[in-house]
Amino acid sequence: MADLPAHAQVVIIGGGAVGASCLYHLALSGVVETVLIEKNELTSGSTWHAAGNTPSFSGNLTIMKLQNYGSRLYDRLGEDVGYPMTRHRTGSVRLAQYKERMQEFEHVAAMANAAGIDMRPLTVSGMVDDYYPWMNGEGLVGGLWDPDDGDIDPAQLTQAFAKGARDRGAKIVRFTKVTGLNQRKDGSWDVATDKGDIKADVVVNAAGYHADEIGGMVGREIPMVTMSHQYLVTEAVSELEGLSNHIPLLRDPDDSYYLRQERQGLILGPYEWRATPHWLTGGTPEDFSFQLFEDDLDRLEWCIDAACKRVPMLSTAGVQKVINGPIPYAPDGLPLLGPAPGLSNFYEACVFTFGIAQAGGAGKAIAEYIVDGGPELDLWCVDPRRFGDYATKTYATVKAIEVYQNEYAINLPHRPWPAGRPAKTSPLYDRLASLGAQFGSFGGWERPLWFAGDGDRAEPDLTFGRPHFHEAIAREVETVTTNVGLLDLTGFSRFEIAGENAAGWLDCVMAGRLPRTGRVTLGYFCSPAGALASELTITRLEEDRFWLVGAASGHWHDRDLLQAHMPNDGFVTVEDLTPRHVTLALAGPKSRALLQSVAGEDIGDAVLPWMAVRPVTIGMARGYVMRMSYTGELGFELHMPAEVAIPVHHQLLAAGKEFGLGCFGMYALDSMRIEKGFRSWKQDLSTEFSPLASGLQRFVDLDKPSFVGRDALVREQENGSPLHFVMMELEPGDGAEAPGGAPVYSGSRPVGLVTSGGYGHRTGKSLALGYVPPKFNAAGCELEIGVFGERRPARVLAEAPFDPDNLRPRSKG
Structure with a gap:
């Protein structure tokens, strides 16, 4: 056992597969003054009892790439580090019992193939005849083949990572418990253990189901709960004896289980409806190393019966043992991987529900964060800051149960996930509900998705095609287009930047030019590598006072982004105003007339031109009005104190009757912003693209002498961007719109991807936004887009199909 050194560049807490992968990948990157601290033996947490499956499949392209990296790494890791491992690359068959499941498979396979990952949809006869003859194909409509899938011994994987890291100089200290963490003024950390202290420049929390204990040492409540997952291992099955190779792994997502070979027997792992959380009171046990929960096979009865009917040889096998072990779950079932919220030089690589499949990619990402300042992929889907302060233990528990019970559910575009809601509500929530609002969650905040009128059914159809409320959305768009619409957008992240050097500091951080006093602009913030880190609306209320407003889901992300660049000279301050204000959007040709009828000030075009701001009084409420709109219509945003939301909303509804006001x-x-080509953060804008590639050159001022990312953007302007943002019009199909991640083809070759798509109700067009290489971005370029298995012709548009000259939002009204 290695001694604890006095100092390390990086200290990793936790010796499972993920922690060991972080150590290994840091060593590969040249960071060898690293120490991994494990309270027991390596693999003693969730790793040792994991089933060890290594799928690439995911409905999320980023997760698919993360997992596929690990799968391919595992094929060669043993040879790379000189540590033989039990690795079976068997491939897997996924079964589809419904049309929508097969549509999901078609979409995932297209995404995978475009990313260089081999997946193939299968017919029922093809599956049974060529891939899995042990199966009863009754009731199936098709399937999917993933040739990179398989399994690996989790303990051997961890030891291989450990050996590879040690061989490069990294240290592993076992049977040593971290007892405290304290950050110094210079940003480094004192890591206290029961064997002494160590100073670390950077700390990584990879403590698995003990991650919340480590988080508590730095004042961080980790949004997680520990669930029990059972799988059973059978005795030898006669059909498998004598086979030279392991049979493919089988997954039946519609009956919610996986089945794979283990020696001459089988492993059956269901995700049953009776999901069981543990350790909800009293915290995680001091030491649960290499321990399991008691068997509870009654929970699995239905899944076992379904699996035996599907694969008859399973019913002939006796049960050799049952594994019922702890697995951590985050509220959305995805890990926490990246910078810890509100902390510097502290990363999280924890709460992995599928830690073996994702360990390889996780280690690579952590190394890229620490060495390069950011990962190759945009990892917002696993960023720890995607949750806010609403993600309490109660929230994490009910969401984890929901995720576990729906582990294999199809992520249909309009499917509601009700657990843990409402978490945060506008003061107008009850009023909007009474008006028929059907809500969705945005960064924990409830916002109306659409409004059900008389005779409208609220429950959505579970389909990839047009929802039954398609016409209701059309009515809302018509109201905005011809009269005036009202939308509650409460939940925006809102920060006030002030001080005598506020303007100078902002100018050195954002890529574009600051607005004049009384004006508004879009501000883009980049990484040093020129990647697009965030989009914030910049409003200059006074010469040295600004409001920065961003996405509700980006609250902690944007707070940390600003704090990371904040000077310590006292001449700039940042204040988080997020919970203190509501935002009401008015849009449509009659929006000015309506607002003027209730406002105490002149809001005419002369005093409130396009992209301007001014104080406004509505009855007894004071706030600000900004002339801007995400709809492409004449529009205004009212930013008011939260306590006056109800009276202001009441006055707008009452006065709006004269103007044909309707809620939307x-x-x-979303339909209207896509028609205008307006980008959405973390859909169309991500760290995988620069603002230049995203077509936002007008918001980038390369003539400024300095701002974050400038040098990288200058190089990109000189050399050209590898991908360009485009708008595309698709030929009409069966009602399904192009989903994010859908590949864009030129002939048979994938050349780009869709980032968002939808139906434009004002134009009657099926539209998609996305990225293609420069040779395909010319107006009129003929392409195709894969839409759930259908290749749909598409063409690149020269300009937005609705009001391309932007006359409507600039109109005098």
Whole structure:
């Protein structure tokens, strides 16, 4: 056992597969003054009892790439580090019992193939005849083949990572418990253990189901709960004896289980409906190393019966043992991987529900964060800052149960996930509900998606095609287009930047030019590598006072982004105003007339031109009005104190009767913003693209002498961007719109991807936004887009199909 050194560049807490992968990948990157601290033996947490499956499959392209990296790494890791491992690359068959499941498979296979990952949809006869003859194909409509899938011994994987790291100089200290963490003024950390202290420049929390204990040492409540997952291992099965190779792994997502070979027997792992959380009171046990929960096979009865009917040889096998072990779950079932919220030089690589499949990619990402300042992939889907302060233990528990019970559920675009809601509500929530609002969650905040009228059914159809409320959305868009619509956008992240050097500091951080006093602009913030880190609306209220407003889901992300660049000279301050204000959007040709009828000030075009701001009084409420709109219509945003939301909303509804006012929701807003080519953060804008590639050159001022990312953007302007943002119009199909991640083809070759798509109700067009290489971005370029297995012709548009000259939002009204 290695001694604890006095100092390390990086200290990793936790010796499972993920922690060992972080150590290994840091060593590969040249960071060898690293120490991994494990309270027991390596693999003693969730790793030792994991089933060890290594799928690439995911409905999320980023997760698919993360997992596929690990799968391919595992094929060669043993040879690379000189540590033989039991690795079976068997491939897997996924079964589809319904049309929508097969549509999901078609979409995932297309995404995978475009990313260089081999997946193939299968017919029922093809599956049974060529891939899995042990199966009863009754009731199936098709399947999917993933040739990179398989399994690996989790303990051997961890030891291989450990050996590879040690051989490069990294240290592993076992049977040593971390007892405290304290950050010094210079940003480094004192890591206290029961064997002494160590100073670390950077700390990584890879403590698995003990991650919340480590988080508590730094004042961080980790959004997680420990669930029990059972799988059973059978005795030898006669059909498998004598086979030279392991049979493919089988997954039946519609009956919610996986089945794979283990020696001459089988492993059956169901995700049953009776999901069981543990350790909800009293915390995680001091030491649960190499321990399991008691068997509870009654929970699995239905899944076992379904699996035996599907694969008859399973019913002939006796049960050799049952594994019922602890697995950590985050509220959305994805890990926490990246910078810890509110902390510097502290990363999280924990709460992995599928830690073996994702360990390889996780270690690579952590090394890229620490060495390069950011990962190759945009990892927002696993960023620890994607949750806010609403993600309490109660929230994490009910969401984890929901995720576990729906582990294999199809992520249909309009499917509601009700657990843990509402978490945060606008003061207008009850009023909007009474008006028929059907809500969705945005960064924990409830916002109306659409409004159900008389005779409208609220429950959504579970389909990839047009929802039954398609016409309701059309009515909302029509109201905005011809009269005036009202939308509650409460939940925006809002920060006030002030001080005598506020303007100078902001100018050195954002890529574009600051607005003049009384004006508004879009501000883009980049990484040093020129990647697009965030989009914030910049409002200059006074010469040295600004409001920065961003996405609700980006609250902690944007707070940390600003704090990371904040000077310590006292001449700039940042204040988080997020919970203190509501935002009401008015849009449509009659929006100015309506607002003028209730406002105490002149809001005419002369005093409130496009992208301007001014104080406004509505009855007894004071706030600000900004002339801007995400709809492409004449529009205004009212930013008011939260305590006056109800009276202001009441006055707008009362006065609005004269102007044909109607409420609209986020679905209608999305339709209209796509028609205008307006980008959405973390859909169309991500760290995998620069603002230049995203077509936002007008918001980038390369003539400024300095701002974060400038040098990288200058190089990109000189050399050209490898991908360009485009708008595309698709030929009409069966009602399904192009989903994010859908590949864009030129002939048979994938050349780009869709980032968002939808139906434009004002134009009657099926539209998609995305990225293609420069040779395909010319107006009129003929392409195809894969839409759930259908290749749909598409063409690149020269300009937005609705109001390309932007006359409507600039109109005098």
